[in-house]
Amino acid sequence: MPERRRQRYGDMEYDWENRVNTTSGTVGWRTRLLGLFHSPYQPTEPALFREMMASLALEFDQFTFVDLGSGKGRTLLMASEYPFRRIVGVELIEELHRTAEENIRGYQSATQQCKRIEAVCMDAREFEFPTEPLVLYLFNPLPERALSEVLRRLEKTLAQAPRAAWVVYHNPLLETALGASGYLEKAGGTAQYSVYRTTGQPRATTG
Numbered sequence: 060m061p062e063r064r065r066q067r068y069g070d071m072e073y074d075w076e077n078r079v080n081t082t083s084g085t086v087g088w089r090t091r092l093l094g095l096f097h098s099p100y101q102p103t104e105p106a107l108f109r110e111m112m113a114s115l116a117l118e119f120d121q122f123t124f125v126d127l128g129s130g131k132g133r134t135l136l137m138a139s140e141y142p143f144r145r146i147v148g149v150e151l152i153e154e155l156h157r158t159a160e161e162n163i164r165g166y167q168s169a170t171q172q173c174k175r176i177e178a179v180c181m182d183a184r185e186f187e188f189p190t191e192p193l194v195l196y197l198f199n200p201l202p203e204r205a206l207s208e209v210l211r212r213l214e215k216t217l218a219q220a221p222r223a224a225w226v227v228y229h230n231p232l233l234e235t236a237l238g239a240s241g242y243l244e245k246a247g248g249t250a251q252y253s254v255y256r257t258t259g260q261p262r263a264t265t266g
């Protein structure tokens with residue numbers, strides 16, 4: 060009875076299936092407390108992740124997947140099932156970051172297509188985007204002001220090194236910040252997520 064199991068154990072199904080530790084259920088109290096000041100850890104649901112990836116019209120092997128606020132690294136593992144060029148996760152909280160590293164080391168999947176996975180522990184606001192085509196994944200890691208800072212940083216690097224970029228925004232509460240970018244246009248989505256991609260030519264930014 061998978062539905063009853065899900066109701067009882069929440070997000071643990073992925074961990075049982077893959078023998079990893081990405082659930083929010085085992086996060087220590089200090090980290091939970093820190094989460095109240097930043098953004099509480101919650102992993103992305105696998106079926107939704109697959110739906111989001113299916114909505115991208117791109118050659119995966121050209122792109123670097125970057126998750127800002129990667130937590131215990133579930134998205135990094137799920138992204139590794141696609142032939143991304145490489146995968147980078149950026150997490151502020153050390154306990155989560157260390158668990159992500161363990162998960163990356165221990166992940167065993169016969170269908171894994173990308174093994175270049177790196178987890179870094181730092182503030183996403185200071186992360187320098189690699190000058191490669193990008194899929195930027197955001198699941199509410201940042202409040203509005205910090206998100207805008209990150210997007211300005213993204214625009215700057217896109218201006219300096221023009222290249223394709225996609226932004227997958229899960230639970231897009233602050234979507235207006237993306238809509239305000241002259242470098243991005245909406246390419247799809249549902250109520251649960253929005254997808255943006257670089258425009259051919261930068262549009263005029265309003266405001």
Ligand SMILES: C[S@@+](CC[C@H](N)C(=O)[O-])C[C@H]1O[C@@H](n2cnc3c(N)ncnc32)[C@H](O)[C@@H]1O
Pocket residue numbers: 094097098099100101102103126127128129130131132133134149150151152155181182183184197198199200201
């Ligand atoms: C909702 S969770 C998403 C986890 C993961 N991306 C996923 O989808 O499975 C948001 C994560 O962002 C992290 N976070 C919050 N502020 C951050 C910051 N300034 N820099 C990096 N990570 C941050 C939190 O610690 C948390 O792990």
